[in-house]
Amino acid sequence: xxxxxxxxxxxxxxxxxxxxxxxxxxxxxxxxxxxxxxxxxxxxxxxxxxxxxxxxxxxxxxxxxxxxxxxxxxxxxxxxxxxxxxxxxxxxxxxxxxxxxxxxxxxxxxxxxxxxxxxxxxxxxxxxxxxxxxxxxxxxxxxxxxxxxxxxxxxxxxxxxxxxxxxxxxxxxxxxxxxxxxxxxxxxxxxxxxxxxxxxxxxxxxxxxxxxxxxxxxxxxxxxxxxxxxxxxxxxxxxxxxxxxxxxxxxxxxxxxxxxxxxxxxxxxxxxxxxxxxxxxxxxxxxxx
Amino acid sequence: xxxxxxxxxxxxxxxxxxxxxxxxxxxxxxxxxxxxxxxxxxxxxxxxxxxxxxxxxxxxxxxxxxxxxxxxxxxxxxxxxxxxxxxxxxxxxxxxxxxxxxxxxxxxxxxxxxxxxxxxxxxxxxxxxxxxxxxxxxxxxxxxxxxxxxxxxxxxxxxxxxxxxxxxxxxxxxxxxxxxxxxxxxxx
Numbered sequence: 001x002x003x004x005x006x007x008x009x010x011x012x013x014x015x016x017x018x019x020x021x022x023x024x025x026x027x028x029x030x031x032x033x034x035x036x037x038x039x040x041x042x043x044x045x046x047x048x049x050x051x052x053x054x055x056x057x058x059x060x061x062x063x064x065x066x067x068x069x070x071x072x073x074x075x076x077x078x079x080x081x082x083x084x085x086x087x088x089x090x091x092x093x094x095x096x097x098x099x100x101x102x103x104x105x106x107x108x109x110x111x112x113x114x115x116x117x118x119x120x121x122x123x124x125x126x127x128x129x130x131x132x133x134x135x136x137x138x139x140x141x142x143x144x145x146x147x148x149x150x151x152x153x154x155x156x157x158x159x160x161x162x163x164x165x166x167x168x169x170x171x172x173x174x175x176x177x178x179x180x181x182x183x184x185x186x187x188x189x190x191x192x193x194x195x196x197x198x199x200x201x202x203x204x205x206x207x208x209x210x211x212x213x214x215x216x217x218x219x220x221x222x223x224x225x226x227x228x229x230x231x232x233x234x235x236x237x238x239x240x241x242x243x244x245x246x247x248x249x250x251x252x253x254x255x256x257x258x259x260x261x262x263x264x265x266x267x268x269x270x271x272x273x274x275x276x277x278x279x280x281x282x283x284x285x286x287x288x289x
Numbered sequence: 290x291x292x293x294x295x296x297x298x299x300x301x302x303x304x305x306x307x308x309x310x311x312x313x314x315x316x317x318x319x320x321x322x323x324x325x326x327x328x329x330x331x332x333x334x335x336x337x338x339x340x341x342x343x344x345x346x347x348x349x350x351x352x353x354x355x356x357x358x359x360x361x362x363x364x365x366x367x368x369x370x371x372x373x374x375x376x377x378x379x380x381x382x383x384x385x386x387x388x389x390x391x392x393x394x395x396x397x398x399x400x401x402x403x404x405x406x407x408x409x410x411x412x413x414x415x416x417x418x419x420x421x422x423x424x425x426x427x428x429x430x431x432x433x434x435x436x437x438x439x440x441x442x443x444x445x446x447x448x449x450x451x452x453x454x455x456x457x458x459x460x461x462x463x464x465x466x467x468x469x470x471x472x473x474x475x476x477x
Contacts, residue, residue: 006463065426066397068390114396170382171389173460222396224385284382 004172012056013176014183021049021187029197037197042188042204043082047075049184050177050211057176067112068218071177071211074106078210085140086203095140099133099206107132110214112221119229124217132213135236139205142242147199149192150259151242154266155208156185158238161270162212165235168277169223174215181211212236227277234273241265316362320443322355322369322475329353329371332470336463348378348387355403357443357475364416364437364445367405374399391460398425406430414438418447424456435473445475 005013028041051072054060060069081102085095104125111117111124119127142151163178185208192199216232245251245262330349334342355369374395376387388395405420411434419432433449453459454467 066390066394112396170385171391172386173389173391222389224388225382284380 004167005176009057009176010179013053014179014186016056017049017053017180017183018187018190020052021045021184022191023187024048025188025191026195029195034197038200039086039203040083042201043079043086043207045188045191046181046184046204046207046211047079049187050075050180053180053183054177057180059173059177067110068174068222070106070109071214071218074110074214075207075211077102077106078207081210082203082206085136085206092137095137096133099136100129102206103129103132103210106210106214111217114221117221124221128213128217131233131236132209135213135240136206136209138240138243139209140202142239143201143205145246146242149189149199150262151239152185152189152192152201153259154239154242154263155204156182156189157263157267157270158212158235159185159208161238161274162215162235164274165227165231165277166215166219168225168274168281169219169227170225171219171222174219174222177218178215181208181215209236225281227281231273231277234269234276238266238269238273241267241269316360317365318359320357320359320475322353322357322367324351324353324375326476327353327355327369328472328474328476329369330472332472334466334468334470336466342466346378346380346383348376348383351375351377357445359439359443362439363410364408364418364439364443366408367403367418367420369403371401372399373401392458394425401425403431422451422456424453425458427456429455433471443475445473447471447473 022045025041025045028044029037031037032040054072060072064070064073081098084090085098090098107125107128111121111128113121117124159178159182163175163182166178167175188201188204192201213236216235220227220229220232242262242265244265250261250264328349330347332345332347334340334345350371350373352372352375353369355367357364357368358366373393374388376384376393376395378384378387387393390397393401401422401424403420403422405418407419409417409419411417414436416435416437417432418435419430421428422431431449431451433447435445435447438444449471450468451471452467453469454462459467
């Protein structure tokens, strides 16, 4: 198989984000008081991993020149929103308003202003904001109910699928941005596997959803291929499959078999998204151009 | 009424100067450049030890417009604007990749342009064209040799190398050569 990246790019764009996320989650949980660490560490670790990879690979300038180059800047804001949203003093309405306000402001800059945008920009703004807010509130419920490495592993799988979709959309650069998130979530998975203190990832919902949805929007709006919008929408929805895995026949079992059953539905959703993308935009055998 | 001789002389001189200037203007000819008459092609190569790269990729821009100015039978100016989204290599996947922010970022930079600032004659039918080339966000001065023929209209052929990294097109620089071979031809 043709690997379009150099080892240096894989190291900077996947390995370093994983190490940064792992080290930060671990250390912040140990250094900060437990209530503060619970809120701050996961979102800081995830966003720092992405930003480290982005800057090391010089994927965009510090001063943004076009819509997608604002993504790392808005990840900083998403981190703060994630921290605030994990406060136990907030109720569901507070979180809804916080997510809506933060997302509504961010998408105004992140969604391009091209006249030929399809769907039109107004629909894109409303649709993307609704998707991010709805998914962030749902992800939070998953984070509160699922402890341990299962959820970060599903997030890793989702980010990895997102990175593959971004690459297949026609831009290796966007694919590299996607791989930084995959690296960061792999770091969180390892931390959750080896350290009991790193298992609660409250606060991570908003930054992860924000990254997944906005990176998919960037991939879709900049693509010159034929991949349908459904693929881009399905990817961030994949972890919701865990709601189905928590009960019924898929919830039982332990060890590798148990985890395999639990990740089955999210995995199928990712596979459906990628399968649709490759169906409409098949590999031609000339990718190694 | 009788006009003084001095005034008659001045009028005659003025008429002469006007005629001379108009004859000069008549010697300047502007040739319209379109994709039908003008071809801008490129060859991108991989970073390989043995050159030329057998797997190099050829491409062209299918939409462009501009003008060439010929004064007294000599090429004195060229101005071309290229629609970057018209890039074509015959491989739709490669076209999509070249249009993406990895390379031409055609959404952000839909046009590239060249405006000559100096054209020097170096030998019979040979000129050195210098001008401002705008690609992505960078505008750089480039010079290249060209063969020009003015008989029965204008024809021009040029082949030169540009360094894409000078224009901020740095993606995949370890695998895809930063030097891109350009070929420009204007047919009669």
